[in-house]
Amino acid sequence: MRASSKKNILYLSYDGLTDPLGQSQILPYLAGLSEAGYSITIISFEKPYRFALYKDKIQAYCSANKLLWEPLSYHKSPPVLSTFYDLSVLRKRARQLHRERNFSIVHCRSYITALTGLWLKKKFGIRFIFDMRGFWADERVEGGLWNLNNIIYKSVYRFFKKKEQEFLEAADAIIVLTEAARQVVRSWNVSGETDKVTVIPCCVDLNLFSPANASVEKQSALRATLGLSANDYIVLYLGSIGTWYLWNEMVSFYKRIKAQNPAAKFLVLTPDKHLVSSDSDFIVHAAAREDVPAYISISDLSLCFIKPSFSKKGSSATKMAEVLAMGIPVVTNAGWGDVEFLRGRMKNLYVLDNLDTQPATSDYRADHQDEFFFDLFSLQSGVAKYRQVYAALLS
Template sequence: MKNVLYLSYDGMTDPLGQSQVLPYLIGLSKKGFQFTLISFEKPDRYSQEKSKIESLCIEHNIHWKPLMYTKNPPVISTIIDIRKMRKTAFTLHQQKRFQLVHCRSYISALIGLKLKRDKGVKLLFDMRGFWADERVEGKIWNIQNPLFKWIYSYFKKKERTYFEESDAIVSLTEIGKNEILSWNLKNVTSEKISVIPCCVDLDLFNPEKIDSELLYKKKQEYQLTNHYVVGYVGSIGTWYQLREMLLAFKHMTHLKPNALFLFVTKESPSIIQNEAKELGINPDAIRVVSVTHQKVPCYISLFDCSLFFIRPSFSKKASSPTKQGEIMAMGIPLICNAGVGDTDEMVMRYQSGLVLKDTKEKTLSSFSLDFPDFDRKLTMQGATEYFGLERGVESYFKIYDQFVG
């Protein structure tokens, strides 16, 4: 048996779990790996999506062990969850004798490291970004507070240990990989680090599969006909610069007076509407819709161009926005800012749109909407070559194949 334990502090009923965990596991289970998946679920999402995820896991022979995420009190709740994960993982190991533990990010890696040290299980550290730095730069941890300062330094020490003691490392970006190599850590070579960006299911995100009748109905429903539709897809908060995106849209309304901004997000519409109102944007020019992951491709098809700005920082060197591959796969030109992982490099390499040097007001009020270099065919080719799910599954398979079996 090729037994693998997959640990995720993200939920499978979250959009992230459905786009960035399950598709890989399904692909790898078809290659003969037997998965046990431990994840932490938010109660409201779990009640809505539980049966869908359960049937998906049963169909693909994935043994899913959902645990309930504890939100409060801060810090203590996370310690409670870590203990739950550790106890469940070790109990399951007694039954299944895992050969590999695949840890998604830093909290899961605490348990993976213990399994490696105590039981000799091979460890894949799938870092997903410089997590401790993200918490500080995203203003989630205030290191003026002695407790958070201690937690930050604890995880920075652990980070080095994860890199040095793991059997394999996955970075989302080349820039992140180069950063890690520059630290000259013990047992960390270029060969040990694989770069696998946030991949996209090209079967789902396929413009050929969009029902033109349904698209027509959606245009009518949201009153998009005869409008230039600027689109945004995904969550807002911490890193995504809502104010700057709305300022860029305001500039676009001068270039295209018929422009509308369509947000496809699960965020509260009032957050977006209030910010738009403050900037003097007509509320009638904003649309906010919440849809399931399966329906996102149809809504991206409504866009004339897509926009996302991410606050650049040290931790963002290792970030790969999920939405980039999805937008490119649908052949939509995108506007983004420089300085976030490999994002701008991919936009330029595949002529996928426009990279703004920064998100200062001067820059946001002076760009053109002509997309002179945009090449739809090349953009979609880039989605296949760089962000394609099959490529991602193959890259993980190469790692798994070294340690399992």
């Protein structure tokens, strides 16, 4: 094995860098860590159609930020078996790269790649970061993706719940997205967890999501493109549709706003355009990440209703933080993530205990964010917390 700097990091993600999530919640952090002097190799699993479209863009970004990218092909079918095939490919590639680059840390995003991270720790003594994100196995069940009446899914669920405990016990550092998740992990009496659990929510690139990037001229041009008048009251939904998002409840909430204010329009910015029909009131679009701030800026209010459940205690909604960063009010529901912790502390965030509440748009006022928001949700803050974790493991 070739000797090398102890700042060599292997980052494993089953999400692709060409996915929207990879571009918003993986690459910006790793670019910041690279700037801090860490040599980072990324293995990710790319969907073929997205890889064909965006590989050049992502490779250029990685090159500009001194990130080494090792893309692998993601396989979707047959279910379960395809995942274990991908894992066998991942283990082989990770072993090859470790021989070449002698990694000191393996940083695993969520549960799938943690299987390989745990193996690398046991075999080579590499320090292991379990960046668990949410309670993934429980999310699959509660989201209806794994039916426990099916013996295969029941076996897979039990396998990952057993591994979850092993990941937590073996990890040299654990990352969770919410204070609520940290409390859950603490309640499980994980060995040494008090010292090794860090909360880093889904953060926002404030250079991109800034009101300063949305001039009056840009807003007027976008409104004209969308067929909106200056008097229209814009209710925004940003993100995917389905599984965890209470779409019907958000539509009902919008309709109650519409009953009070006939000028209300529902702007739906989603990659799932095929699931929503456009009409004079529902304006449905997909947008590139760099264009999203402009769409947010023309909105008066944003909705983010998420199904409350045990597993969603571990969730942090990127889109909610992005909208708040733009100074636009967000209405959400209780029972998920850190909304209880944030209630009353976060400007522009309105938490409903009852989704049948009759909305009064005058109640939701826009305001600029303060230091509390920046300390919690800025990309700069998130990168600084990851740097602290890395430095502690390498000290």
